[in-house]
Amino acid sequence: MNKILTVLTIALTMAQMSFAQLTVDHTITDESTEINTSVIKLDVQGGQQPYKYYWSERKIDTLTSTIKGAEEGKTYSVRVEDASGASVEEVIDVPAVSLPEKMSAAFAPVVGFMDKYFFFDPFHSLGLYDNKVKDANGDVVLNPNGTVKTIKVPFMVIWLILGALFFTLRFGFINIRGIKHSLKLVRGKYDEPDAAGEVTHFQALATAVSGTVGLGNIAGVAVAIATGGPGATFWIILAGLLGMSSKFIECTLGVKYREVAADGTIAGGPMEYLKKGFAEKGLGGLGKGLSLLYAIIIMLAAFAAGSMFQANQATAQLASVMGVDGTAKTIIGVCIAVLVGIVIVGGLKGIAKVTDKVVPSMAGLYIVMCLIVVIVNIGSVGDAFGLIIDGAFQSDAIYGGVLGVMVLGFQRAAFSNEAGLGSASIAHSAAKTNHPVAEGFVALLEPFIDTVVVCTLTALVLIFTGVYADPSAQGSALTAIAFSQVIPGADYLLTIAIFLFAFSTILTWSYYGVKAAQSIFGAKKVVSIVFKIVFLLTVVLGASIGLGAVIDFADMMFLTLAIPNLIGLYMMSGGVAKDLKTYFSKVKSGEIPQTN
Numbered sequence: 001m002n003k004i005l006t007v008l009t010i011a012l013t014m015a016q017m018s019f020a021q022l023t024v025d026h027t028i029t030d031e032s033t034e035i036n037t038s039v040i041k042l043d044v045q046g047g048q049q050p051y052k053y054y055w056s057e058r059k060i061d062t063l064t065s066t067i068k069g070a071e072e073g074k075t076y077s078v079r080v081e082d083a084s085g086a087s088v089e090e091v092i093d094v095p096a097v098s099l100p101e102k103m104s105a106a107f108a109p110v111v112g113f114m115d116k117y118f119f120f121d122p123f124h125s126l127g128l129y130d131n132k133v134k135d136a137n138g139d140v141v142l143n144p145n146g147t148v149k150t151i152k153v154p155f156m157v158i159w160l161i162l163g164a165l166f167f168t169l170r171f172g173f174i175n176i177r178g179i180k181h182s183l184k185l186v187r188g189k190y191d192e193p194d195a196a197g198e199v200t201h202f203q204a205l206a207t208a209v210s211g212t213v214g215l216g217n218i219a220g221v222a223v224a225i226a227t228g229g230p231g232a233t234f235w236i237i238l239a240g241l242l243g244m245s246s247k248f249i250e251c252t253l254g255v256k257y258r259e260v261a262a263d264g265t266i267a268g269g270p271m272e273y274l275k276k277g278f279a280e281k282g283l284g285g286l287g288k289g290l291s292l293l294y295a296i297i298i299m300l301a302a303f304a305a306g307s308m309f310q311a312n313q314a315t316a317q318l319a320s321v322m323g324v325d326g327t328a329k330t331i332i333g334v335c336i337a338v339l340v341g342i343v344i345v346g347g348l349k350g351i352a353k354v355t356d357k358v359v360p361s362m363a364g365l366y367i368v369m370c371l372i373v374v375i376v377n378i379g380s381v382g383d384a385f386g387l388i389i390d391g392a393f394q395s396d397a398i399y400g401g402v403l404g405v406m407v408l409g410f411q412r413a414a415f416s417n418e419a420g421l422g423s424a425s426i427a428h429s430a431a432k433t434n435h436p437v438a439e440g441f442v443a444l445l446e447p448f449i450d451t452v453v454v455c456t457l458t459a460l461v462l463i464f465t466g467v468y469a470d471p472s473a474q475g476s477a478l479t480a481i482a483f484s485q486v487i488p489g490a491d492y493l494l495t496i497a498i499f500l501f502a503f504s505t506i507l508t509w510s511y512y513g514v515k516a517a518q519s520i521f522g523a524k525k526v527v528s529i530v531f532k533i534v535f536l537l538t539v540v541l542g543a544s545i546g547l548g549a550v551i552d553f554a555d556m557m558f559l560t561l562a563i564p565n566l567i568g569l570y571m572m573s574g575g576v577a578k579d580l581k582t583y584f585s586k587v588k589s590g591e592i593p594q595t596n
Contacts, residue, residue, distance in 0.1 A: 268429020
């Protein structure tokens with residue numbers, strides 16, 4: 001018996017020894033100078049197969065041993081576990097070599113910092129809710145890499161939506177009851193041609209809309225619907241309606257506190273109303289500080305979001321349709337920069353002359369394309385709206401539940417219509433009017449056009465065609481697939497729309513950037529010239545290279561505008577409420593007459 005036990009022990013020991021120690025090594029290859037093209041391949045030896053791979057990236061599943069499209073300049077970690085439960089960890093640093101890779105890598109830590117301190121989840125931090133996503137049975141849902149799936153309610157999104165809700169209540173649902181009067185103003189019924197200003201109500205609206213209606217309406221909505229499901233559409237619409245009230249107050253203040261120069265040019269927007277409005281309350285120092293902060297942020301946003309990102313996406317779409325790459329992208333970027341330069345030399349008047357023609361054309365083209373898809377699928381309209389309503393209030397765990405879908409919808413709307421960010425008030429402050437509240441009415445149409453109309457139509461196209469559930473494409477490519485199912489040659493029409501959206505956005509943001517630069521360095525012509533030259537160079541740069549983390553930085557800088565701006569809006573909302581009451585009484589009494 002003892003001999004049998006000895007033999008079994010020896011056999012068991014030899015069997016255990018037959019499995020070599022579990023080890024892991026890796027190789028990194030990158031045959032391109034573009035970003036996110038590196039390949040990480042693991043080499044696992046020993047242990048007992050099969051292996052599982054627990055990556056630091058949530059989207060990578062546990063069966064994947066090779067990552068294609070790894071980010072340069074980023075550190076990855078992976079824990080490899082064999083069938084017996086033994087595990088080993090590996091840390092992988094992907095080098096950044098080319099200029100695009102180094103740029104993206106340089107911005108990555110800045111993005112991480114901003115995400116941690118400006119886009120944190122205050123509700124979860126305070127222990128007010130459990131951020132774990134659970135399925136219908138109450139079980140925790142896991143990410144592909146095996147970690148627990150969680151929801152994040154970013155502070156900046158809460159800040160914007162609560163502000164919009166506050167202003168909606170503060171001004172007695174001006175977003176609803178003010179639409180009729182807004183349309184009269186835009187149609188020129190109350191035009192004041194002899195008033196101070198550079199552009200008409202319509203031109204101011206067209207210029208501001210050109211800065212908001214852009215690639216986010218095509219690519220951004222596609223990402224939101226693909227990630228959050230059809231239910232995100234409901235929250236996009238609601239956020240757009242609430243945002244109309246934020247736009248009303250900030251553009252009213254833009255005209256109220258604008259500075260009119262001797263040559264008739266206008267300086268307005270948050271840089272002016274934060275300084276002057278706070279000074280009236282005896283808080284001049286705080287107002288100047290917030291004004292300077294806002295000017296710095298929007299100038300950086302003009303370079304990153306208004307120039308580089310727009311040029312990058314427009315060029316990528318053109319290059320894809322034309323079947324070109326490399327140097328051709330730089331040539332496209334130079335062509336865009338030349339076209340932009342020709343227009344912005346004329347200042348706001350030059351920009352307005354282009355946008356008041358381009359905006360209706362581009363919006364009309366895109367809306368007609370959307371309506372064609374909707375009409376062809378009109379029999380599915382009931383099912384589509386059913387998916388939207390059900391998804392908004394009974395969303396699956398795969399989309400992060402109701403809260404996750406709500407956050408996605410609100411966030412997409414905030415990125416798209418810029419309500420609460422103050423940027424549009426820079427354009428509206430130049431309107432020819434003696435009544436600041438009148439321009440506030442004109443401005444509240446922006447979120448309606450941008451979000452309630454254009455974003456919703458994009459969402460309906462994706463839902464009607466069912467392509468939102470297609471995992472093989474994302475962003476504008478997903479929207480292109482949806483249109484192609486119904487409209488022959490849709491790729492070319494969509495490319496025209498994307499180019500016009502991007503071009504008009506670049507024009508408007510060049511003006512915002514100039515005004516920010518002059519607010520910081522003085523209203524001198526040389527400041528305007530230097531800024532425009534640098535701005536045009538960033539157009540070429542954005543078109544020529546991949547941006548990676550630069551895009552994330554642009555998005556975050558964009559929403560960060562809401563911090564100084566909303567502080568000012570809250571502080572000055574009482575004065576605007578009084579101005580609104582006075583304005584309405586003058587309109588009703590005929591003191592402010594219709595002129596057409």
